[in-house]
Amino acid sequence: MKILIVGATGTIGKAAADLLSKNHEIIRAGFREGDYRVDLGSKASIEGLFKSVGTVDAVVSTAGTAGFAPFAELDDDGYDLALSNKLMGQVNLVRLGRDHVSDGGSFTLTAGVLSRQPMLGSVAVSMANGALESFVRAAALELDRGLRVNVVSPVFVKETMELMGMDSSSGVSAADTAKAYRAAVEGDSSGATLDVPEYL
């Protein structure tokens, strides 16, 4: 398969690219580097990406920005970033990419465990993640040509926790997290939320 990975230069994206590259051709897109550059906050940038890349068999997104802040301090910009970038940026990958994926191809997006197991400061991230789970469930009903759409729900990634000086014992490595993306791309599910701990 020819697989476009958006966010391929991030911690999870790099691991997903490494794992999937064993059996597939990978095209890497990133905000700052990669074979192609894309800004998920811009529909024009996403349109430009698909125009440049052409047709692929799968699109994997490990991208999308949303910030942490105490609920009492979370301002309009904080909500906007989560909803316009992590949520609508990934939704727009599906909206704008559906004509650039071959019959039977797939989209795999990224949400996260905070939708169902929130933590202090995660309000905006939790909302975006919860919306993404419902998005794939609903959109899967309406995709044609056998197209599939799923979302991977990672837990905290060990490498990220270590970078942040956190105890990483409860985390899952990026390489292990990547296995859920492989399951989404190579499997036949659609409308599903793939919880990373179930694919270790």
Next chain:
Amino acid sequence: MKILIVGATGTIGKAAADLLSKNHEIIRAGFREGDYRVDLGSKASIEGLFKSVGTVDAVVSTAGTAGFAPFAELDDDGYDLALSNKLMGQVNLVRLGRDHVSDGGSFTLTAGVLSRQPMLGSVAVSMANGALESFVRAAALELDRGLRVNVVSPVFVKETMELMGMDSSSGVSAADTAKAYRAAVEGDSSGATLDVPEYL
């Protein structure tokens, strides 16, 4: 208790007001009628509502607009309406209302079964509903003064189905739907999604 119901002139809101009025004082707010007028799409309007109403013991929202459209035809305005009105309108009720609710008081919002059981054309509604479920889970962790926040997840309401010329046999009446709102207001849960069929 003194309970502010936003959306009190709608089908569910009217039934919730009727049921809760047996034991509580009800203040009705609506977009077009009611004791007070409010536009959930406007933060200024929500701020004005709370300034006029003063302090209450509970806020119930049965309001918020989001539209149905085939995924292939759902445009930016359709996503914006669901995210800015049904989702952020209700989130803003909590953000702007938290200083107007007495200690131990509660917020009860409205999502819906389409977050987990979508139907054709429900993409935007499903997303808003899923985000609301995650929002209350996350926000509940951070509310102080014993404040609670929950969301009711109605199934299709019989009266609405009949108005739309649908077979209403799978629906739940507005009066029965109201029971979940009473459970949220009078109970002690927080961060919960109250599925209407569990409160009949």
